[in-house]
Amino acid sequence: MTNNEAELWAIHQGLRISIRNGYKNLEIEGDSQIVIEIMKKLNNGKSWERITNSWRTARIVQEIAELIKRMDYKSFNHVRRNGNRAADLLANWGCRA
Numbered sequence: 001m002t003n004n005e006a007e008l009w010a011i012h013q014g015l016r017i018s019i020r021n022g023y024k025n026l027e028i029e030g031d032s033q034i035v036i037e038i039m040k041k042l043n044n045g046k047s048w049e050r051i052t053n054s055w056r057t058a059r060i061v062q063e064i065a066e067l068i069k070r071m072d073y074k075s076f077n078h079v080r081r082n083g084n085r086a087a088d089l090l091a092n093w094g095c096r097a
Contacts, residue, residue, distance in 0.1 A: 007035040008060045015067040024072040029079045039076035042068055 001009075008029055024035055030036050038061060041051050048065040052058050068074055 002056070003058070004032055004035055005057060007032045008038075008064065011035070011039065012064050012067065013059055015064065015071070019067065019070055024070075026071060026073070027075045027077065029077045029081055035076050036076050036078040039064070039068075042074060043074055062069060 005092045011030070014028070015026075016025075028039065030039075037050055042061070042065050048058075048061045049078060082094060
């Protein structure tokens with residue numbers, strides 16, 4: 001799995017958990033500018049089919065598109081790696097477990 005695929009899966013899982021727990025207003029930050037741009041395009045109503053032509057990411061982008069339609073407010077922001085230290089720490093810890 002590529003780093004972008006992993007970030008897409010993380011957003012997918014985060015959206016599912018948020019919906020399951022009744023959270024409808026989200027601000028999502030990530031250090032992958034590519035993934036954040038994909039999310040912004042989905043958020044602006046662009047069809048998932050026009051965003052990705054990769055068979056590796058098509059299904060997950062399609063599922064994310066359906067999930068974000070269920071949110072009342074969502075914001076996607078790019079942060080530099082140093083602004084994402086807590087997430088990097090948790091990801092590294094999870095890889096060791």
